[in-house]
Amino acid sequence: MTTALAWFRRDLRLSDNPALCAALENHQNVIPVFIHAADEPVAWQPGAASRWWLHHSLVALDGQLQAQGSRLVIRSGRDSLECLRTLIAETGATQVYWNRQYEPQHIARDKAIKSSLRDALIEVDTFNAGLLYEPRSISKKDGGPFRVFTPFWKACLKTGLPVVDCLAPEQMPAVDSRIAGESVDTLDLLPTIPWDSDFPASWQPGETGAQEKLQAFIDGGVTDYEDNRNRPDYAGTSMLSPHLHFGEISPRQVVQTVSEFADRAVQPGVIANTEAFIRQIGWREFAHHLLYHYPxxxxxxxxxxxxKFPWRKDYADDLRAWQRGATGIPIVDAGMRELWHTGWMHNRVRMIVASLLVKNMLIPWQAGAAWFLDTLVDADLANNTLGWQWSAGCGADAAPWFRIFNPVTQAGKFDPHGHYIRRWVPEIAALPNKYLASPWTAPAEVLASCNLQLGRDYPAPRVDLKVSRATALERFQSIRNNPRTPPDPA
Ligand SMILES: Cc1cc2nc3c(=O)[nH]c(=O)nc-3n(C[C@H](O)[C@H](O)[C@H](O)COP(=O)(O)OP(=O)(O)OC[C@H]3O[C@@H](n4cnc5c(N)ncnc54)[C@H](O)[C@@H]3O)c2cc1C
Known part of the structure; x- marks a missing residue:
């Protein structure tokens, strides 16, 4: 009888989980483990919204394991290696299995753990479960990493879309009752002040919730994805991002299910829509490729x-207003409030709020990225870095600095009936559509007829869009001729 540890990390699912599959194939005893090492020096520890998600996802995973006759052994400690060593000593495990993570500091940590365990004659086997293509497996003809999305994605597709080759186990060996685990409650992942009351209405963390979201998207969204994906007033996207981040569903499963749907579909235009959706999964791949090569x-x-960009230094009040959805720019405030209440924000609105923060308010993109990492349930270092550097014009394949979104025009285009603004900024809901995205342009009698006073019922805009745009362009001129010398990839 041999015993192995199956170390769950950001792969909180039973299906298409190659580490779990291999452990079950090779050992009679398999102990599913989750380690909470909150002080470990990794690039970024999950923020408050992610911790909420993690709590519920661990509960769901444990429930699934129990239904299979097993259970999740949770341990917390100073670092993961120490916890693994203790578990190995207690269980007599001879091998540890895990699925790889690709953030630079996780790679460094895992390398160190692997070599320590091997020094102690413990076998380690690791797998790819989180990406379609591992970052080092895709390169330009000269062997270097890509910095532009389209050729990157072409190179990926040339190798073919990977398929799922490992199903969920039907039954798992019981975990010896002498092996103690902590309860998920002891990890203190849930907020002490209950700001999360709206989250359960939007989300069901865990593998079942992920599969249901994917099915709902196939039943109701994917066939019109291209038309609706930019509309925050529609449920036109999959909302799979937190499930993908926590590995409750794999990108392979998503892409395969969507591709099979396209193969079966008879309606015209389905393939263009499914390809557009899979391309977005491609952006996720690109984000990981970039962070891997440019840590x-x-x-x-x-x-x-x-x-050397001359960011503002005295921005605390504006940053707070942005975080609270009180900038006086309705589409921005709607997005920031959606984020606060649901832990998620529509992609189009993420781009709009980021552009306002970085370009109109001249607040460093890192401040916005940090807020997103704390408040998004799908907070993801690679995707968030890509999104913010794209918005700030300083990343790979980024929007140029001079492309400054006008939030009023954007609202008119992507929330044409004002449903999204009215939902999240109800205090201005009575305004006619014409003024909804720019209440400061409404004549006094219109404001009065809506019983609305700017500065009292809703903030006056914190920035003048025209003036701040001109300032942003001027500031860019000051760095334009600095050397553009990207460091060599790691
Ligand atoms: C400033 C900014 C910050 C962002 N931060 C994050 C983040 O922390 N975590 C995160 O998952 N996404 C982030 N994104 C990307 C994107 O907004 C979300 O992935 C998307 O809104 C998730 O909704 P969805 O699952 O319905 O997407 P869908 O449109 O259904 O797309 C399917 C999947 O593709 C991936 N995807 C889609 N768009 C992008 C993109 N632009 N970049 C990378 N992957 C993408 C996601 O995994 C998504 O779940 C950010 C974008 C911006 C502009």
Whole structure:
């Protein structure tokens, strides 16, 4: 009888979980383990919204394991290696299995753990479960990493879309009752002040919730994805991002299910829509590719001209207003409130709020990225870094600095009936559509007829969009000619 540890990390599912599959194939005893090492020096520890998600996802995973006759052994400690060593000593495990993570500091940690365990004659086997293509497996003809999405994605597709080759186990060996585990409650992942009351209405963390979201998207969204994906007033996207981040569903499962749906579909245009959706999964791959090859970019710009960008220094009040959805710019406030209440924000609105913060308010993108990492349930170092550097114009394949979103025009285009703004900024709901995205342009009698006074019922805009745009362009001129010398990839 041999015993192995199956170490769950950001792969909180039973199906398409190659580490779990291999452990079950090779050992009679398999102990599913989750380690909470909150002080471990990794690039970023989950923020408050992610911790909420993790709590519920662990409960769900344990429930699934129990239904299979097993259970999740949770341990917490100073570092993961120490916890693994203790578990190995207690259980007599001879091998540890895990699925790889690709953030630079996780790679370094895992390398160190692997070599320590091997020195102690414990076998380690690791797998890819979180990406379609591992970052080092895709490269340009000269062997270097890609910095532009389209050729990157072409190179990926050339190798073919990977398929799922490992199903969920039907039954698992019981875990010896002498092996103690902590209760998920002792990890203190849930907030002490209950700001999360709206989260359960939007989300069901765990593998079942992930599969249901995917099915709902296939039943109701994917066929119109191209038309609706930019509309925050529609449920036009999959909302799979937190499930993908926590590995409750794999990108392989998503892509395969969507591709099979496209193969079966008879309606015209389905393939274009499914391809557009799979391409978004491609952006997730690109984000991981970039962070892997340019590990410094989680807090430093890839485009080194921006190292010396003259950001404002006295921005605390504006940052707070942005965080609270009180900038006086309705589409921005709607997005920031959606984020606060649900832990998620529509992609189009993420781009709009980021542009306002970085370009109109001249607040460093890192401040916005940090807020997102704390408040998003799908907070993800690679995707968030890509999104913020794209918005700030300082990343790979980024929007140029001079492309400054006008939030009023954006609202008119992507929330044409004002449903999204009215939902999240109800205090201005009575305004006619014409003024909804720019209440400061409404004549006094219109404001009065809606019983609305700017500055009293809803903030006056904190920035003048025209003036701040001109200032942003001027500031860019000051760094334009700095050398653009991206450091060599790691
Ligand atoms: C400033 C900014 C910050 C962002 N921070 C994050 C983050 O922390 N975590 C995160 O998962 N996404 C982030 N994104 C990307 C994107 O907004 C979300 O992935 C998307 O809104 C999730 O909704 P969905 O699952 O319905 O997406 P869908 O449109 O259904 O797309 C399917 C999947 O593709 C991936 N995807 C889609 N768009 C992108 C993109 N632009 N970049 C990378 N992957 C993408 C996601 O995994 C998503 O779940 C950020 C974007 C911006 C502009």
């Amino acid at each position: 410094h970019t989680s807090n430093r710009p890839l485009d080194t001209r921006f190292d």
